[in-house]
Amino acid sequence: MIEFGAQTYSSTVFIVLSSIVMMGSFVLSMITVSNAVRLRNVMLSWKAGKLGGYPLFSTLFLLLCVTLGVLASVHRVSIDLFIIATYIFTGVNWFTASFLMSRRYITDHGIVKNINDPSQTVAWNSINDYLERSSEQSCHFTFFYSQFDGVKGKPRSVRLEIEVPDKLADRFRKILNYKLGRRFRQDLAQVSGFEHFNF
Numbered sequence: 001m002i003e004f005g006a007q008t009y010s011s012t013v014f015i016v017l018s019s020i021v022m023m024g025s026f027v028l029s030m031i032t033v034s035n036a037v038r039l040r041n042v043m044l045s046w047k048a049g050k051l052g053g054y055p056l057f058s059t060l061f062l063l064l065c066v067t068l069g070v071l072a073s074v075h076r077v078s079i080d081l082f083i084i085a086t087y088i089f090t091g092v093n094w095f096t097a098s099f100l101m102s103r104r105y106i107t108d109h110g111i112v113k114n115i116n117d118p119s120q121t122v123a124w125n126s127i128n129d130y131l132e133r134s135s136e137q138s139c140h141f142t143f144f145y146s147q148f149d150g151v152k153g154k155p156r157s158v159r160l161e162i163e164v165p166d167k168l169a170d171r172f173r174k175i176l177n178y179k180l181g182r183r184f185r186q187d188l189a190q191v192s193g194f195e196h197f198n199f
Helices: 012-038 055-073 080-101 166-184
Strands: 001-004 007-009 043-046 104-105 110-112 120-122 127-134 139-150 155-165 189-190 192-196
Touching: 012 080, 043 166, 055 080, 120 139, 127 166, 139 166, 155 166
Parallel strands: none
Antiparallel strands: 001 007, 043 104, 104 110, 110 120, 127 139, 139 155, 189 192
């Protein structure tokens, strides 16, 4: 029951829907944590959320739920504890899942775009080219790689953009040099009377 002053409302539907959302967020967070634990040969990883490295919406939602819970307990607002617990539990699960999904993982196999979808890992040998652009606090890398198009049956070129924190940029460049150096580092060549670089 949710009580607001003298009015009382039946909350059976709300409890059912809240329980479904709560269980769904719990399952999502457990799958994401499991995938993060099972990820092998992680060479480098960092936070990549929009709010100081943390995911924006799930972080704000969790902070709001905790704040409302604290205010409700301090001022003794007449709100069912089940509601507060449901929101906080859902917020914690949502934050956990989105935080791990927003992280960037660089593994021995390639660049992990989505930890919950192994097929979205960009393998090192599928990268055809990349560009680097530096800013004050980070380095922006753009990778071009081939991906098989299941509809047309032909490989298509896809672009992946990654912001690497400035403090990790050197380590990331070393990994790129180790994984891609042989294919991208070539000497100045003379072809058909024109000089060009092969990157």
